[in-house]
Amino acid sequence: MDAATSATGIDMGVKIGRLHLRNPIVTLSGTCGYGDEYAPFLDLSRLGAFTTKSVTLEERKGNPPPRIVETAGGMLNAIGLANVGIDRFLAEKLPVLAQLDVPAIVNVAGHSIPDYVTVCGRLDPIETVQAIELNVSCPNVCDGLVFGTDPHALRELVTAVREVVRRAVLIVKLSPNVTNITATARAAVEGGADALSMINTFVGMAIDVESRRPVLANLTGGLSGPAIKPLALHLTYRVYREVAGPAGVPIIGMGGVQNWKDAVEFMLVGATAVGIGTAMFRDPTTPLRVLAGIEDYLRRHSFTSVTQLIGQLRPKRDDPPAG
Numbered sequence: 001m002d003a004a005t006s007a008t009g010i011d012m013g014v015k016i017g018r019l020h021l022r023n024p025i026v027t028l029s030g031t032c033g034y035g036d037e038y039a040p041f042l043d044l045s046r047l048g049a050f051t052t053k054s055v056t057l058e059e060r061k062g063n064p065p066p067r068i069v070e071t072a073g074g075m076l077n078a079i080g081l082a083n084v085g086i087d088r089f090l091a092e093k094l095p096v097l098a099q100l101d102v103p104a105i106v107n108v109a110g111h112s113i114p115d116y117v118t119v120c121g122r123l124d125p126i127e128t129v130q131a132i133e134l135n136v137s138c139p140n141v142c143d144g145l146v147f148g149t150d151p152h153a154l155r156e157l158v159t160a161v162r163e164v165v166r167r168a169v170l171i172v173k174l175s176p177n178v179t180n181i182t183a184t185a186r187a188a189v190e191g192g193a194d195a196l197s198m199i200n201t202f203v204g205m206a207i208d209v210e211s212r213r214p215v216l217a218n219l220t221g222g223l224s225g226p227a228i229k230p231l232a233l234h235l236t237y238r239v240y241r242e243v244a245g246p247a248g249v250p251i252i253g254m255g256g257v258q259n260w261k262d263a264v265e266f267m268l269v270g271a272t273a274v275g276i277g278t279a280m281f282r283d284p285t286t287p288l289r290v291l292a293g294i295e296d297y298l299r300r301h302s303f304t305s306v307t308q309l310i311g312q313l314r315p316k317r318d319d320p321p322a323g
């Protein structure tokens with residue numbers, strides 16, 4: 001039995017570009033640190049892949065507090081890309097990640113094309129870095145917003161990064177804060193992305209009515225959690241049908257996944273892998289529960305491989321036959 005085959009004999013392996021994952025469940029950037037923080041709570045070797053917090057060229061303190069607030073069915077965060085910077089990431093964090101027996105997706109953010117190119121160029125030769133995910137959609141840093149919402153800027157960025165990312169799988173993480181997400185998805189694919197991850201958080205805000213002030217010091221933050229799942233699912237469906245499916249580019253679907261049904265929904269609309277973020281704060285073992293549930297579902301429906309779910313959404317019962 002290889003690492004991707006479950007005890008029930010079902011093949012749980014998926015491929016994101018050249019990267020083989022032992023199963024489709026990945027943790028999401030910014031919700032699990034750099035790996036060492038979660039290792040005591042969750043056997044990371046059970047994951048398909050681990051995604052790091054965004055890494056930038058310079059170390060960043062991020063936004064002042066309060067930078068997190070709970071909302072109905074979700075949370076708003078305005079962390080502002082607090083991170084150790086590429087030098088300390090390579091010296092202190094990556095060696096720990098290398099010990100964890102899980103493919104590492106390193107998430108990269110920046111203020112300019114040269115920022116991204118420098119950081120990605122330093123990461124690409126390192127074998128532990130199996131994939132690089134570009135965060136072009138963080139709503140808290142204004143330069144990031146430009147790349148994530150403007151197809152021309154995004155194509156230019158991805159093309160420039162592709163020049164230096166020759167070995168690692170290149171994933172572009174899409175922003176949902178656009179009118180037409182298929183335009184940015186297409187720009188990322190044309191720029192040379194091996195895969196798309198979708199989606200980042202939706203811009204939102206919360207008000208303290210007693211003080212009549214915004215709750216977050218940053219005024220706005222990114223909404224994540226169950227509240228965004230139907231929106232994320234629809235965007236994944238659209239991008240799979242109109243861009244990623246026809247181009248043969250895999251999608252890592254994410255946004256509000258809490259349980260196995262959520263994960264199966266994302267795979268049916270076209271995701272090859274599924275990310276879990278906000279749910280990790282409530283229960284760090286969520287990925288294991290989700291995996292067990294997916295396997296049980298596959299067994300009940302007599303599937304032999306998890307890949308048989310990808311894009312297999314059926315038409316509504318009363319839809320007229322095609323043709």
Ligand SMILES: Cc1cc2nc3c(=O)[nH]c(=O)nc-3n(C[C@H](O)[C@H](O)[C@H](O)COP(=O)(O)O)c2cc1C
Pocket residue numbers: 028029030031053054075077079081107135138173199200201223224225226228254255256257275276277278279
């Ligand atoms: C506290 C927090 C911090 C995040 N930080 C990052 C980040 O540094 N880079 C990034 O690309 N996405 C970041 N995200 C977005 C998540 O990776 C994910 O795309 C989003 O939260 C939707 O998934 P979820 O609803 O399962 O959390 C962050 C999300 C949260 C909640």
